[in-house]
Amino acid sequence: MSKTLQYLYDPLCGWCYGAMPALAKLQGVAGLTLELLPTGLFAGQGARAMDADFANFAWSNDQRIATQTGQDFSEAYRRLVLADRQQRFDSGPATLALSAVAATAPAREYDALKAIQLARYVEGRDVTSAASLVAILHALGLSDAAALLAHPEPALVSLNKARTRQAQELLQAFAARGVPTLLLESAGQRSVLNSSALFANPAALIEQLAAA
Structure with missing residues (x-):
């Protein structure tokens, strides 16, 4: 029986970045279609200035994510992104870039999301810049x-x-509160899955989906 897993995310969400290794494994589950849907959580009214207080909060949270997931939040990211007071915390441009991928090569949205996240969190690039996103x-x-x-x-x-x-x-x-959120549709029924399994026990999540 075919199943669809809808992954609700925001490209500037640190926990969504932390979930990427588990998400890669989910793509290999037989009979499971993975659908990525950006929420725009940190775009528009959800965007904000990158002031010192917010940057410190973000870095502290990022270190917690790194500890739980092993994902890299580099010093380049801290120095070139979080310390840049001209660069807003705004996922609108990256979300638009991902919709451009969805419109032209929908099977590559995961690849594009991963590349945008690596550009930000590892390389310290400005993914609020359209020119930077076009280059990616x-x-x-x-x-x-x-x-x-x-x-x-x-x-x-x-x-x-x-x-x-x-x-x-x-x-x-x-x-559902925040992102990432996982929604499983199977046999005409849709349910919310515990997204913490993406970090705590992705193997168990994969087994659950395979058996659903």
């Missing part, structure tokens, strides 16, 4: 998505809004 997509061979992002047309903006609206409606419908 080009490096992945996603030239159509890069061209779309370089000159966004109304269709891309509409798609982006529709994707984030769908994700937000799902969060509300299932009273």
Whole structure:
């Protein structure tokens, strides 16, 4: 029986970055379709200035994520991203980039998300910059998505809004708090899975999905 796992995320969410190794393994579960949906949680009204207090909070939280997941939050990220007072905490541009990928090469959205996260958290690059995001997509061979992002047309903006609206409606419908959130659809039924398993015991989560 086919199953769909909807992964609700934000590209600037540290816990979503921490979940990427487990997510990679989930892609290999037989009979499971993985659907990525950006929530826009840290875009628009959810964006904010990167002041010293927020940067310190983010770094402290990132270290906790690193301890639990083994994911790298580099000094380059701390110095070039968190210490940059001109760079806002705004996932809007990265979310739009991922929608450009969804529009042109949907099977590559995971690859694009991973590359954007590595660019930010390891390389210390500004993924709130459209030019930086276009370069990342080009490096992945996603030239159509890069061209779309370089000159966004109304269709891309509409798609982006529709994707984030769908994700937000799902969060509300299932009273899910924050991201990452996992929704499993099987036999016509949809349920929320405990996303902490992405960090604590991904093997058990994979077994649960395989048996669902």
